Amino acid sequence: MAKEITGRKENYSQWYNDLVVKAGLADNSSVRGCMVIKPYGHAIWENMKNVLDQKFKATGHSNAYFPLFIPKSFFSREASHVEGFAKECAVVTHYRLKNDPDGNGVIVDEDAKLEEELIVRPTSETIIWNTYKGWIQSYRDLPLLINQWANVVRWEMRTRLFLRTTEFLWQEGHTAHATEKEAMEEAMKMIGVYADFAENYLAIPVIKGTKSANERFAGAIDTYSIEALMQDGKALQSGTSHFLGQNFAKAFDVKFASKEGSLDYVWATSWGVSTRLMGALIMAHSDDNGLVLPPKIAPVHVVIVPIYQKSEQLSLLTEKILPLKKELEALGLVVDFDDRDHVKPGFKFAEHELKGVPVRIAIGPRDLENNTLEIARRDTLEKCTIAFNEAPGYVKNLLEDIQSNIFNKALKFRDQNTYKTDDYEEFKRLLDEKPGFILAHWDGTTETELRIKEETKATIRCIPFDAAPEEGKCILTGKPSSRRVLFARAY
Amino acid sequence: MAKEITGRKENYSQWYNDLVVKAGLADNSSVRGCMVIKPYGHAIWENMKNVLDQKFKATGHSNAYFPLFIPKSFFSREASHVEGFAKECAVVTHYRLKNDPDGNGVIVDEDAKLEEELIVRPTSETIIWNTYKGWIQSYRDLPLLINQWANVVRWEMRTRLFLRTTEFLWQEGHTAHATEKEAMEEAMKMIGVYADFAENYLAIPVIKGTKSANERFAGAIDTYSIEALMQDGKALQSGTSHFLGQNFAKAFDVKFASKEGSLDYVWATSWGVSTRLMGALIMAHSDDNGLVLPPKIAPVHVVIVPIYQKSEQLSLLTEKILPLKKELEALGLVVDFDDRDHVKPGFKFAEHELKGVPVRIAIGPRDLENNTLEIARRDTLEKCTIAFNEAPGYVKNLLEDIQSNIFNKALKFRDQNTYKTDDYEEFKRLLDEKPGFILAHWDGTTETELRIKEETKATIRCIPFDAAPEEGKCILTGKPSSRRVLFARAY
Numbered sequence: 012m013a014k015e016i017t018g019r020k021e022n023y024s025q026w027y028n029d030l031v032v033k034a035g036l037a038d039n040s041s042v043r044g045c046m047v048i049k050p051y052g053h054a055i056w057e058n059m060k061n062v063l064d065q066k067f068k069a070t071g072h073s074n075a076y077f078p079l080f081i082p083k084s085f086f087s088r089e090a091s092h093v094e095g096f097a098k099e100c101a102v103v104t105h106y107r108l109k110n111d112p113d114g115n116g117v118i119v120d121e122d123a124k125l126e127e128e129l130i131v132r133p134t135s136e137t138i139i140w141n142t143y144k145g146w147i148q149s150y151r152d153l154p155l156l157i158n159q160w161a162n163v164v165r166w167e168m169r170t171r172l173f174l175r176t177t178e179f180l181w182q183e184g185h186t187a188h189a190t191e192k193e194a195m196e197e198a199m200k201m202i203g204v205y206a207d208f209a210e211n212y213l214a215i216p217v218i219k220g221t222k223s224a225n226e227r228f229a230g231a232i233d234t235y236s237i238e239a240l241m242q243d244g245k246a247l248q249s250g251t252s253h254f255l256g257q258n259f260a261k262a263f264d265v266k267f268a269s270k271e272g273s274l275d276y277v278w279a280t281s282w283g284v285s286t287r288l289m290g291a292l293i294m295a296h297s298d299d300n301g302l303v304l305p306p307k308i309a310p311v312h313v314v315i316v317p318i319y320q321k322s323e324q325l326s327l328l329t330e331k332i333l334p335l336k337k338e339l340e341a342l343g344l345v346v347d348f349d350d351r352d353h354v355k356p357g358f359k360f361a362e363h364e365l366k367g368v369p370v371r372i373a374i375g376p377r378d379l380e381n382n383t384l385e386i387a388r389r390d391t392l393e394k395c396t397i398a399f400n401e402a403p404g405y406v407k408n409l410l411e412d413i414q415s416n417i418f419n420k421a422l423k424f425r426d427q428n429t430y431k432t433d434d435y436e437e438f439k440r441l442l443d444e445k446p447g448f449i450l451a452h453w454d455g456t457t458e459t460e461l462r463i464k465e466e467t468k469a470t471i472r473c474i475p476f477d478a479a480p481e482e483g484k485c486i487l488t489g490k491p492s493s494r495r496v497l498f499a500r501a502y
Numbered sequence: 503m504a505k506e507i508t509g510r511k512e513n514y515s516q517w518y519n520d521l522v523v524k525a526g527l528a529d530n531s532s533v534r535g536c537m538v539i540k541p542y543g544h545a546i547w548e549n550m551k552n553v554l555d556q557k558f559k560a561t562g563h564s565n566a567y568f569p570l571f572i573p574k575s576f577f578s579r580e581a582s583h584v585e586g587f588a589k590e591c592a593v594v595t596h597y598r599l600k601n602d603p604d605g606n607g608v609i610v611d612e613d614a615k616l617e618e619e620l621i622v623r624p625t626s627e628t629i630i631w632n633t634y635k636g637w638i639q640s641y642r643d644l645p646l647l648i649n650q651w652a653n654v655v656r657w658e659m660r661t662r663l664f665l666r667t668t669e670f671l672w673q674e675g676h677t678a679h680a681t682e683k684e685a686m687e688e689a690m691k692m693i694g695v696y697a698d699f700a701e702n703y704l705a706i707p708v709i710k711g712t713k714s715a716n717e718r719f720a721g722a723i724d725t726y727s728i729e730a731l732m733q734d735g736k737a738l739q740s741g742t743s744h745f746l747g748q749n750f751a752k753a754f755d756v757k758f759a760s761k762e763g764s765l766d767y768v769w770a771t772s773w774g775v776s777t778r779l780m781g782a783l784i785m786a787h788s789d790d791n792g793l794v795l796p797p798k799i800a801p802v803h804v805v806i807v808p809i810y811q812k813s814e815q816l817s818l819l820t821e822k823i824l825p826l827k828k829e830l831e832a833l834g835l836v837v838d839f840d841d842r843d844h845v846k847p848g849f850k851f852a853e854h855e856l857k858g859v860p861v862r863i864a865i866g867p868r869d870l871e872n873n874t875l876e877i878a879r880r881d882t883l884e885k886c887t888i889a890f891n892e893a894p895g896y897v898k899n900l901l902e903d904i905q906s907n908i909f910n911k912a913l914k915f916r917d918q919n920t921y922k923t924d925d926y927e928e929f930k931r932l933l934d935e936k937p938g939f940i941l942a943h944w945d946g947t948t949e950t951e952l953r954i955k956e957e958t959k960a961t962i963r964c965i966p967f968d969a970a971p972e973e974g975k976c977i978l979t980g981k982p983s984s985r986r987v988l989f990a991r992a993y
Contacts, residue, residue: 040568047569047633050564050566073544079655079669081533098598098599101571102594106591106592107589107591117577117578128610129533130599141532151844162653178570
């Protein structure tokens, strides 16, 4: 198989795009900025969804579904929200087409113009809070803990598969609480759920923290995020959780009768992750041979490739392989027996490497004689030969080892590419020469943040939760700062 | 709990709507024709999705995701498809809003007009076949067996929750094959999957058959459907599968190199079920007390209600109930212990009946003394008292019994409301006085079908696969007919 993947060092961005397309994860579509998620990519996304959905349910959330369309006027209700979300969006203005009298297909029927335009949801706070108004009367209706799996649309000018597309898939949690404290705890709990998922399933180490005011979600009091470091030294925001205060409750007039009898506005959170996580997964671990997938999220754990010349050999191998496949499946693994006859083993090896299957087993006639098989691990590309009957136990352990090795490798990479500096010139030099995370002091103003961004293209990724108090001076202005914040250039 | 559900006999349509809203399944939204699927309704839909998704995968299909938007011109490629689908639809014409200079919120930015309008998908054959063109080159790329779970939009003038909404959720399978025979077999296989699902999970007996030319999917050579009978004697089409021939392959120029070296157009199918199934489920089984859910699809199987006066009694009951709950959960059941303190048992009973929980267990202080508990089944509303330690086995069997009883009841209802007639006057009288399925002869012409529809509001639901050859005369025209077809008034 001619993989034709550009090397990471040659052109990282092209490497990413090659990988996404050639590993069968996604394709550009005929619709500007919209992608097609192909079966293999979708299988990975389904695994992500399943794990997250279980975690949401385990923390007391239920799924629901709200309309795709939002009346235009809803956006104007919350002042900062409209600025952030109601601008670059898909606008539905008509509800009918008719035959072109000139015979050129169909045209918009101008008689079918909507009285009020509908916006294809870029996020659903407004339509959901408009609905919650009817659902919440008393403290007994709270907390309301709801999640939605949905497609959303944001009209992006520059798009990249998974990382930034006009339409993308995501989940958005929207919760309502009786007290400020409870809502703040919820927002914090969910960023914790995301961090746990990123680290223990996607094997991506993340830094949890608070966004600066400038990077806050439009309409939030506070935004928390998890930030991951990609192999090119750029950061990728991988999930956010927002404490919304009473902003949306006030905008949509959602009040509840408290236990004490007062009528109060409800407190809110929202939180989401999207198909962008696919981008994070790919860029965090993969190499020039293709994808490297953590076993906990891989659609196929083990592929078995028979090595043979003649069809009688294949029959003998198949007799041996099928019971092994069953044994591995009994351990809860997804196993692919690749007995395609029209491609050579070398082609298969390259293809399964490209697709990131964590473990490859090869068996040939000599193995039959010796009662052995060859096992190759995708993460390190190491191979070994072991006794046939030891395979199931070996593979089971190997998958666990691969999962933790991938995480540790990414963690080591991040540690090696996280710098501290107190000097603005070094800060700039690092960004150009050794891109990564930079922990530096900042005076806390949006003005300074924007000037640093303009001069260096680096942004404040977050103020890490675990940042130790430390007296220092802002790297740009020299004004006092009480802790370091996390800078990086970002996707 | 004041259920306030209109009786079925009083006003069937109002009964349905009351039930959907009051059992917490769905609500109308502020967006015309779009519904909000509430958590309890969504939980039922998720159960349906999970079963169907497993069945699709077990028959070799993979999930993928295609864009929400379809360029307007795509619809004109297939002549009959455009007539059927590109008319009543949501049209995106602009991609940006801007602040109203008069200060009234946001308005459409006329500078951001799309060159070609985008249609919010009403169904995805066109965008998918446009994509398949890039995926299919040789017979080795076939069959291509793909399913998509998605939202679709059809601009409906008269909407009803679940049954007909502007936006709805569904799955759409789209497969590509090398031969006509294989595609026809696929279309037939999938209508079989739907029938199996309807009967063995939803407990709804269905009739499989072929649609008349007039009722065919726009762009199909043949459409198969499953037809169910609701309690008001109206039919509900519950799933369709289409043999598309080479229509879409020709429209989007999708050819493959055959094994023999020729370049041929690909053969296609598509098939789908939607949140309409929720309507079928509700209307097939429920009664004036609320929902009746088949256990295989119920979000909660068993609810346990403690009967007590004083809080010490609740403590004692709880001690006894928690281990029972665990035991039932170990059997794979979802169990709700309803220990809410602010509502009375009677209120709880009514609420769980409304929500259709298949089994209710009640335990009071006297049961503690006698080591008993009371079990009520939702389908028949029968109650019995049994020994406490027999509960798990009893409940397990009871759930199986409820599942088959619900199906048998619906089957009996259908049998009792299926008529044969050879007389047009009787045909009309039956429709008015004893609505149900009518098996009658038809001359096979669209003209006759449309006249019958106009005169009686009945349509041909399908030509049942198992209709025995039988010489007869068309009920309207007296022209020869070789088998009876299935008529009914329908949703």
